[in-house]
Amino acid sequence: MDHLPIFCQLRDRDCLIVGGGDVAERKARLLLDAGARLTVNALAFIPQFTAWADAGMLTLVEGPFDESLLDTCWLAIAATDDDALNQRVSEAAEARRIFCNVVDAPKAASFIMPSIIDRSPLMVAVSSGGTSPVLARLLREKL
Secondary structure, eight states: OOSOOOOOOOTTOEEEEEOOSHHHHHHHHHHHHTTOEEEEEESSOOHHHHHHHHTTSEEEEESSOOGGGGTTOSEEEEOOSOHHHHHHHHHHHHHTTOEEEETTOGGGOSOOOOEEEEETTEEEEEOOTTSOHHHHHHHHHHO
């Protein structure tokens, strides 16, 4: 077993997503559903992020990644289409002992995000350990 499956209490805890596109939006939705205090950093944002910020649901930081954004974080997600930037976010988080997910690069991440089935109060997480996310998604759809 390469990963320990755990469920984290993120309510009212600072989390950071670096990236402002569709993939970052999907991760943001999960963190918001978990009650995280979310900051999203990117050069540009899709409209959903602006809507959430306008509703007071998260904070947007427009501009290049600044490592100091990690200073109060419990958890970070690198969700850009720039592999070098994602690696930089991961390394900065690791230096601060902050768990960091790097989308589509499980070897660069300190945690992976499973495929989730949420039928509250029941929640099921399905993971292939990052080796076959398509298989995990198909299994989730079957369940």
